[in-house]
Amino acid sequence: MSNPDEMLVALSAAVENERSNQMSLTVVVGGAVITGRLAPEAVWRERVAEVLKASDRLGPFADVFADDRRAGRPGRGEEPTHLHFHLARILQGSFGIPETGGMYRVAIKDVSAWTVGDFSYSDQ
Numbered sequence: 103m104s105n106p107d108e109m110l111v112a113l114s115a116a117v118e119n120e121r122s123n124q125m126s127l128t129v130v131v132g133g134a135v136i137t138g139r140l141a142p143e144a145v146w147r148e149r150v151a152e153v154l155k156a157s158d159r160l161g162p163f164a165d166v167f168a169d170d171r172r173a174g175r176p177g178r179g180e181e182p183t184h185l186h187f188h189l190a191r192i193l194q195g196s197f198g199i200p201e202t203g204g205m206y207r208v209a210i211k212d213v214s215a216w217t218v219g220d221f222s223y224s225d226q
Contacts, residue, residue, distance in 0.1 A: 106183075106210040113218075114182040114210060118142045123188060126220040129213045136206055137198070137220040138190025146186035150205050184209055193221060 117125050117140045128137040141149070147167045154164035187206040191198025
């Protein structure tokens with residue numbers, strides 16, 4: 103969306119303000135469908151940094167996520183510009199990638215459609 107949906111921005115701001123990760127959301131971005139739970143940016147960054155630190159190969163990149171000065175978080179009175187998903191999957195056919203869920207950052211302005219709730223799968 104060239105003009106971000108005001109309701110989606112408000113939803114993201116509510117997640118940021120409440121520091122809750124219980125809001126499930128599904129979005130369409132560039133033709134891809136991403137479904138999962140929103141997290142406040144600070145919580146999302148902390149979790150990504152933890153995962154990277156645990157890796158011998160990727161550990162040096164953890165500081166990028168742990169450094170608050172690099173955070174794109176809005177200040178007081180500013181609107182969020184990104185959605186931060188955790189336990190998220192990209193829907194592909196009848197399954198989600200990855201199965202266990204991943205960490206995704208999506209620019210709100212790039213969301214072309216969205217719905218509250220996440221999708222789960224059934225063989226039936």
